Amino acid sequence: MAGIYIHIPFCKQACFYCDFHFSTNMVIKNEMVEAIRKEIELQQDYLGGELIESIYFGGGTPSVLEESHLKLILNSLKKHNNISSEAEITFEANPDDITPDKLSMLFQNGINRLSVGIQSFDEDVLKWMNRAHNSKEAFKCLEWIKESEFNNFSLDLIYGIPISTHETWERDLKTLVDFQPPHISSYCLTIEPDTVFGRWQQKGKLNEASEDYASEQFYHLSEYLLKSDYKHYEVSNFAKKGFHSKHNSSYWQQKPYLGIGPSAHSYDGKNRQFNISNNAKYLKALEKNEIPAEMDILTTEDRINEYLMTSLRTSVGCNIQYLKNELNYDLIKNAKPQIEQWISSELCILEGHHLKLTLKGRLLADKLASDLFLVN
Template sequence: MAGIYIHIPFCKQACFYCDFHFSTNMAIKNDMVEAICKEIELQQEYLNGELIRSIYFGGGTPSLLDETHLKSIFNYLNRFHNIAFDAEITFEANPDDITQDKLEILYQNGINRLSVGIQSFDQEVLKWMNRAHNSQEAFRCLELIKKSDFDNFSLDLIYGIPNSTHETWEKDLKSLVGFQPPHISSYCLTIEPNTVFGRWQQKGKLNEASEDYSSEQFLYLSQYLTNSGYEHYEVSNFAKKGFHSKHNSSYWEQKSYLGIGPSAHSYDGKNRQFNVSSNGKYLKALQSNEIPAQLDILTQEDRINEYLMTSLRTSEGCNLKFLANELNYDLVKNAKPQIEHWKNTGLCTLEDDILRLTLKGRLLADKLASDLFLVN
């Protein structure tokens, strides 16, 4: 089974931490939807007719689309792809866009899962991050969702905020769990160079939170949500039983997926494809019936490294038999000193050919995975 990701490259305003591709120019929204539909048609052979188990509308801010846009996109998806009757169809939304009417429109048009960017319930933090919504809207939108037909939704929170406190973080988690979301994604604030925060940092106006501060909040996050009935199934993701994200899990499981829209990525099981990160160039290409993508041919080393990076972030861990049988690589033979050191320092376990990071190890997941990387 495969997945489809659709990138909607529009936002009302720029969050100061965001380095995703988007534009605040809504004048081309109709043209963009037409181009997205055209790309769905042109890319119809990419997944070789595989059954689509998940569709994910990301961005940007998909909740800026109206019903006519949704109907057009779903019309093309259904015409050119084989979509499972029980496919998970996720739609990212900002709290300020959620109304009772909007929820009804989304649900009636086939959306069955929401992903809502709360980020924080604290008004000062939201203002500092330049979020489009305020604290009151964050609470209001969740009350509307709880009364709606949506029984599957995910909420996002950010931790490691340098001008905040542990007390604020604890209040955010308590508020979030109070709404009993089936799924929670929580990410540490990272200062990227091409963002407002990145420019502030370069000018000495902003310092990232210390590693100790962020680590303490991560550990509290994991403990609090685990005690509240959530499974910590990936470094940044928590779910109640039966509510793992099918779409995100397909990435971690090396499943094929098609990315539609400017800046979207695709993976056919062997190689990757990257769409141009420019609305203008994307529109121009599709108007000429051209796919605005560049092929990235993965080497054996690339595929091994990607599997190590994604699998070690999950509770399923790194399957040594998969590495041996599918990628012809003996991890224990090639990385025995590192693995033994991790085991001795409480960073991992190795049982039944599964290498798993402990909670302590997950604090360093990306660094530990990179220590195992093969160099081309």
């Protein structure tokens, strides 16, 4: 089983926190779609004929695509890949791009899961983040989704916003849960250097929310959604029974995937590949039938570190037996003092062959994983 990610590198405007690769210049949209189709053709052997169980349109903002663009990309995917008849096909969208006609078009073309970037229902917060939609559009798009043929969709929220309050966060959670989305993703706002917020921070115009403030909102998020019948199956992801994201789960389970489009990453099970994060250079390379990517040959230590990083973020946790059998690494033997310290600090538990982080530990997941990393 494998997955395919399609990066659509266009947005109407730049959110002040976003450091993903995108451009607001959509003049080259047609050319980009053709380049993506060409890369799909050139990369058709990358996954070795594996059955494709998930396709994910991300970005950027895929919802800026027209129906003709979507049809062309999907036709190329079907022509050059072995796609399961039950594949999860996710399409990211912004609330301001969603209309009843758009939803109908996506569903009729085979999209069976939506991922919508709500981020907040608070008007002041949306303006501060420079989101393209407003609060009214957020509510309206959810009403349309509930009335549509889509029964599988995910909504995003951001917490740890310095201009916000716990009361605002409580309202956002209640509003979201009232709509009963099958899946919820929620991320802490981080200030990245090469963003508007990053530049504000460098000039002393913006400070990140305190760790305590963000932690309190994370704990409340998890507890609130647990009471609302959501499973906290990954640090930033929550789902009703049967609605976890197949695509994102494949990343955490070390399954191979192919990334198409500028800045997209690929993983064949042993090595990684990174496409260039430049639209013009990407187009130029594909015109020459060249794949604009660099290969990262992973050592055994790299693979162990990556597995630790991804698995510890999930509710399943790190499979100690997998590390022994597949990567010849005995985690308990090599990190016994560290793990015993975490257990005594209530950061993790050992359950059978799995090392699992507690809610307290998940808040520090990336830091804890890095403490176990092997040095090449």
